[in-house]
Amino acid sequence: MIKKGLIVITLLVSVSVFSQRTVSSPYSFFGVGEEFKPRTIEQASMGGLGAAYNSLYQINLTNPAAAAYLRYSTYTFGLLNNDLTIDDGTKKQSTTTTNLNYFTIGFPLGTKAGAHFGLQPVSAVGYSLVNNVFDADETLIERTLFKGNGGLNRIYGSFGIFAAKNLSLGVELDFVFGNVENSIRTQRSGVQLATKNLETANVRGGAIKLGVQYKKELKDKLMLDVGASLKLSNTFNANGREYLYSLAVGINDSEAPRDTVYNVASRGKLKNPLEAIIGVGLGKESKWYLGAEYEQQDAIVAEGYFDTVSDAYKFGNSNRISIGGFYIPNVNAINGYWKRIKYSAGVRFEDTGLLVNGSSTSNTFTSIKDFGMSFGLSLPLGKGLSNINLGFEYGKRGTTSNGLIQENYFNVRVGLSLNDIWFIKRRID
Numbered sequence: 001m002i003k004k005g006l007i008v009i010t011l012l013v014s015v016s017v018f019s020q021r022t023v024s025s026p027y028s029f030f031g032v033g034e035e036f037k038p039r040t041i042e043q044a045s046m047g048g049l050g051a052a053y054n055s056l057y058q059i060n061l062t063n064p065a066a067a068a069y070l071r072y073s074t075y076t077f078g079l080l081n082n083d084l085t086i087d088d089g090t091k092k093q094s095t096t097t098t099n100l101n102y103f104t105i106g107f108p109l110g111t112k113a114g115a116h117f118g119l120q121p122v123s124a125v126g127y128s129l130v131n132n133v134f135d136a137d138e139t140l141i142e143r144t145l146f147k148g149n150g151g152l153n154r155i156y157g158s159f160g161i162f163a164a165k166n167l168s169l170g171v172e173l174d175f176v177f178g179n180v181e182n183s184i185r186t187q188r189s190g191v192q193l194a195t196k197n198l199e200t201a202n203v204r205g206g207a208i209k210l211g212v213q214y215k216k217e218l219k220d221k222l223m224l225d226v227g228a229s230l231k232l233s234n235t236f237n238a239n240g241r242e243y244l245y246s247l248a249v250g251i252n253d254s255e256a257p258r259d260t261v262y263n264v265a266s267r268g269k270l271k272n273p274l275e276a277i278i279g280v281g282l283g284k285e286s287k288w289y290l291g292a293e294y295e296q297q298d299a300i301v302a303e304g305y306f307d308t309v310s311d312a313y314k315f316g317n318s319n320r321i322s323i324g325g326f327y328i329p330n331v332n333a334i335n336g337y338w339k340r341i342k343y344s345a346g347v348r349f350e351d352t353g354l355l356v357n358g359s360s361t362s363n364t365f366t367s368i369k370d371f372g373m374s375f376g377l378s379l380p381l382g383k384g385l386s387n388i389n390l391g392f393e394y395g396k397r398g399t400t401s402n403g404l405i406q407e408n409y410f411n412v413r414v415g416l417s418l419n420d421i422w423f424i425k426r427r428i429d
Helices: 001-011 064-069
Strands: 072-086 090-110 112-135 140-164 168-186 194-217 223-231 234-249 255-272 277-283 288-297 301-304 313-315 319-326 342-356 366-380 386-398 407-422
Touching: 001 072, 064 112, 064 140, 064 168, 064 223, 072 140, 112 168, 140 194, 194 301, 194 407
Parallel strands: none
Antiparallel strands: 072 090, 072 407, 090 112, 112 140, 140 168, 168 194, 194 223, 194 234, 223 277, 234 255, 255 301, 277 288, 288 319, 313 342, 319 342, 342 366, 366 386, 386 407
16 A cells, blocks of 8 residues: 555655655665675676686675685675765755675685575665645645665575586575565644554565586686576565554654554565576686676566555566676786786676656656676785775666656775685694
8 A cells, every 4th residue: 555655756756855865775665675686896896797707715696606616715794885866857865875785704615615604685675755745835735754764684505516527516595584664654734643654574585596607728728617597486475564543743753653543464475586697707817807797587576565566666577787807917926016906897787677657647667777887906915815805886777767766876895805724634744
């Protein structure tokens, strides 16, 4: 009930005033919120590559088959700072948020296998928008506050093993959990109490991902990498409640609930179809790398709490194309620190699979697209393989046509990757 009215107000030009903006994006209203792709800073800095990429000391969050290549124990985490500007064609507003991007630990298992596990956000819901209605004398007669918060996280474990020479296979299991909340609060001039429609949901789910990678040495020490990953279809289940009640609003926006009109249980399912990623890369070990990959997924199917039967939005097929790579001037340079730095860059073209009708007078749905350009630095710590990772990304999502909103964003990612040799029996001569 709440969703049909909420999205029409949240994203359309008819919203007269953007007075508040909190975590994430207005587009985070849909589904389980704004999605965070499983990528490390190194991957994000190459446009999101990961299907074919592998490393002896870097974790790959896209393809579990890459875990077989790990030869050093690795502890890594990343932070994401997002500067976002919202533009509806007439007004702009900016906000900044910071959150944990991922936390993971990986290690080799003998000489033919490896594993890593960790914690990562899956999605975030966070918007706070106000719509004011004035009469002919410009007197405020109604104010509606649209608010959402929450999100999902995942605990995962990946395992990779060499099934044959230069051929690795991998599997990843994860468990997704979190809470989502959306609300509409309306106050009218001359009416003592406001009304609030609140929806809460506890979301749980899980997924299995399979991966394969093949590496072949060509002439002049060139290495060809080919890889693919398949995330099997999975379902997020939501259990929650929907409330409608009256309340008194204090001067500091405090709320004092009064009479409850209804309080009912709600359930829903978000069915995620098979997600396929295929990639190819070419390069020289610890020198340079250039790769490309393609990702595709059919339309998400929503039921109950997540139901998208609406004239305002629906889900469609999604896809992504990424191109990127890195360059290291001289990884073994004794003098000249900047020669040992890894410089990364990439571009990403993405169709998010979200279609929105921003007009109340037509039935035209606009596909929400996302474009990003990225650049990164991996700064060596001492003479070992540990790094401080920095990533920068500028992008655009959405459009101001068809009564919608365009988001311009600048992401700064900061992380640490510590590498060592664990589980080695010491010998005394």
